[in-house]
Amino acid sequence: RLARPLQAAGVPIAGTSPDAIDVAEDRERFSELCAKLEIPQPPHGTAMSRAQAQDIADAVGFPVLARPSYVLGGRAMRIVYTGDELSEYLDEFAGDSLGDETGFNEAPLLIDRFLEGATEVDLDAVFDGHELYVGGVMEHVEEAGVHSGDSACVLPPMTLPPEAHERILDYTGKLARGLDVCGLLNIQFAVKGEDVFVLEANPRASRTIPFVSKATGVPLAKVASRVMLGETLADLRAIGLLPDRDGVAPTFVAVKEAVLPWPRFPAEDTILGPEMRATGEVMGLAGSVGAAYAKALLGSGHAIPTDGTLFISLADRDKPVGLQVGRIFADLGFRILATHGTSEYLIHNGVAASHVDKVGDGPWDPVRLVEEGLISLVINTPRGRRARGDGGLIRRAATRNKVRCITTIKGGLAVAQSLQSGYDAVTDVASLQSYHRRDTP
Numbered sequence: 365r366l367a368r369p370l371q372a373a374g375v376p377i378a379g380t381s382p383d384a385i386d387v388a389e390d391r392e393r394f395s396e397l398c399a400k401l402e403i404p405q406p407p408h409g410t411a412m413s414r415a416q417a418q419d420i421a422d423a424v425g426f427p428v429l430a431r432p433s434y435v436l437g438g439r440a441m442r443i444v445y446t447g448d449e450l451s452e453y454l455d456e457f458a459g460d461s462l463g464d465e466t467g468f469n470e471a472p473l474l475i476d477r478f479l480e481g482a483t484e485v486d487l488d489a490v491f492d493g494h495e496l497y498v499g500g501v502m503e504h505v506e507e508a509g510v511h512s513g514d515s516a517c518v519l520p521p522m523t524l525p526p527e528a529h530e531r532i533l534d535y536t537g538k539l540a541r542g543l544d545v546c547g548l549l550n551i552q553f554a555v556k557g558e559d560v561f562v563l564e565a566n567p568r569a570s571r572t573i574p575f576v577s578k579a580t581g582v583p584l585a586k587v588a589s590r591v592m593l594g595e596t597l598a599d600l601r602a603i604g605l606l607p608d609r610d611g612v613a614p615t616f617v618a619v620k621e622a623v624l625p626w627p628r629f630p631a632e633d634t635i636l637g638p639e640m641r642a643t644g645e646v647m648g649l650a651g652s653v654g655a656a657y658a659k660a661l662l663g664s665g666h667a668i669p670t671d672g673t674l675f676i677s678l679a680d681r682d683k684p685v686g687l688q689v690g691r692i693f694a695d696l697g698f699r700i701l702a703t704h705g706t707s708e709y710l711i712h713n714g715v716a717a718s719h720v721d722k723v724g725d726g727p728w729d730p731v732r733l734v735e736e737g738l739i740s741l742v743i744n745t746p747r748g749r750r751a752r753g754d755g756g757l758i759r760r761a762a763t764r765n766k767v768r769c770i771t772t773i774k775g776g777l778a779v780a781q782s783l784q785s786g787y788d789a790v791t792d793v794a795s796l797q798s799y800h801r802r803d804t805p
Contacts (some may be wrong), residue, residue: 367382367385368382368386370382378547378592378593379546379547379567379588379591379592380543380544380545380546380547380567380568380592381544381546384543384544384545384567385567385568387543388543388564388565388566388567389433390433391408391410391433391472391474392410394564394565395408397539397542397543398539398562400542401535401538401539401542403535403538403539403562404559404560404561404562405476405561405562405563406424406476406477406478406479406554406561406563407423407424407425407476407477408420408424408474408475408476408477409423409424409475410433410472410473410474410475411472411473411474411475412472412473414454417430417450417454417473417475418447418450418451420475421444421447421450421475422447424475424476424477425477426444426445426446426447427443427444427445427477427478427480428443428444428450428475428476428477428478429441429442429443429444429475429476429477429478429509429638430442430444430450430453430473430474430475431473431474431638432472432473432474433472433473433474440456440639441511441637441638441639442637442638442639443478443509443637443638444478476563478508478509479508479554479556479561480507480509480681481507481508481556481681482507482508482554482555482556482561483503483504483507483508483523483524483554483555483556484503484504484506484507484508484509484510484512484515484552484553484554484555484563485501485502485503485504485521485524485532485552485553485554485555486501486502486504486512486517486550486551486552486553486570486572487500487501487502487532487536487550487551487552487553488500488502488548488549488550488570488572488573488576488584489536489540489548489549489550489551490547490548490549490584490587490588490591490597491540491541491545491546491547491549491591492546492591492595492596492597493544493545493546494596495596495597495598496536496537496540497587497597497606498533498536499573499576499577499580499582499584500519500520500572500576500579500580501519501520501521501524501529501532501533502517502518502519502521502572502575502576502620503517503518503519503521503522503523503524504516504517504518505517505518505619505657505774505775505778506636506772506774506775507772507773507774508554508563509637509638510636510637510638510772511636511637511638511639511640511641511642512552512571512572513571513622513640513642513645514622514624514636514640514641514642515622515636516619516620516621516622516657516660516775516778517572517575517619517620518617518618518619518653518656518657519575519576519579519580519614519617519618519619519620520614520617522617522653524555525555525558527558528555528558528560531560532551532553532555532560535551535553535560535562536549536551539551539562539565543565543567545567546591546592547567547568547588547589547591547592548567548568548569548570548573548584548585548588549565549566549567550565550566550568550569550570550572551564551565551566552564552565569585569588571645572620573585574645575618575620575645575647578618578647578796579614579618579647579649580614581800582606582607583605586605587600587605587606590605614799616649616650616651616656616799617649617650617651617652617653617655617656618647618648618649618656619647619648619649619653619656619657619659619660620645620646620647620660621645621646621647621648621657621660621661621663621664622642622644622645622664623642623643623644623645623646623664623665624641624642624643624664625641625642625643626763627763627766630760630763630764631760632760632763633756633759633760634759634760634762634763634769634771635746635756635759635771636771636772636775646660646663646664647660647663648660648661648662648663649794649796649799650785650789650790650792651789652785652789653778653781654781654782654783654784654785654789655782655785655786655789655790655792657778657779657781657782658782658783658785658789658790659790661779661782662790666768668741668768668779668782668783669740669741669768670696670783671696671697671698671740672698672699672739672740672741673698673699673700673701673738673739673740673741674693674698674699674700674701674739674740674741674742674743675701675702675720675730675733675734675739675741675742675743675744675758676689676690676700676701676702676703676706676710676717676742676743676744676776677702677703677706677730677743677744677745677755677758678702678706678709678743678744678745678773679745679746680705682745682773683706683709685773685774685776685777686706686709686710686743686745686773686776687709687710687713687715688777688780689743689773689776689777689780690710690715690717691714691715692777692780692781692783692784693780693783694715694716696780696783696784698740698741699718700715700716700717700718701717701718701719701720701728701730701733701739702717702718702719702720703719703720703730704719706719707719720733722754723753723754723757723758730754730758730761731757731758731761734758734761734762734765734767735761735764735765737765739762739767740767741767741768741770741779742758742759742762742767742768742769742770743769743770743773743776744758744759744769744770744771745771745772745773745776746771759771
């Protein structure tokens, strides 16, 4: 928002031009560019009124991701599963000083088809107008729909198919040239099966730059600053600021984890979504994803119990992966308690589990069990805004009693795999410099 007024006032703008920044921020202009470059995006539309919002949501199909344009941190962003939920969201949106009863006076409302179950991927790169340097490709632990600032991510990506990786690099090159980037570029992708979609592109520094720089040993902010002032990537390679290899992928694993403020706000629901809640980040380094993730969890202030009782309650869509999670915890010696539907699913598929009562009903009330210290870990994955009654009470009880509560099934799987890595791998300590020396060819 500052770039154009500064340019109009005669202030020289280094790096990417204000017009290119506007192309990336303006949904219609960016969509036209993607169509021209043959880069797929999720079906979407831009609404200037409530009626338009309803029509667009019906056209692209539920669930949808709704958000005002030109906002940071996912403010007022929400995943909406039904028409009634959209009406509720629009009521809140109109009352949030972002719009009025019939139209949106500050910013249009962006509505995208939400790709449920997709894997989100972040990429940071530097472009000098001729050559592209990919600093890092990061695979999110939590599925698409959790804000990138709240999601853990892994560098290099561990489960990304090679074809999807190649397509991501191809789309990045096209967008860097199409936007005429000079300096940093961050792109967020969603990968679902063999399909790769561009969610957004930002010709600026992202919050993952410090993480990528530390993981790879390449000072991306310094590189980008010098490119913005006229040097080329070849110039910087010649003086040793960049490696000879493009887009160095470390031979170890780096995991970024968010630091969330739940202990200071015990009344807040801990469910993760498109609106950012994190107040910081930490990094874990190790030879495996499990050990690196375990270190990152410890760094974020969450020591995961190695035994005890797991309480698990899953949305239907999460039960297949939840079965894998349940098996790992059972093999590790955990006792498993679950809601009725989840316990039936686990038992039917060979995982021992006991079902609890409904909240406030009977001796096996899960809130009471949490408050009495009988549950060590909670995995609870709701679906939609309405699925937050009993689940919300359980999550708040976990926060009050300092019990780790995981609200995405992929996050639960990552925690289970981190416990499989063993104590020795987690307590192995080495300096950042020693990891970079190991990675030197």
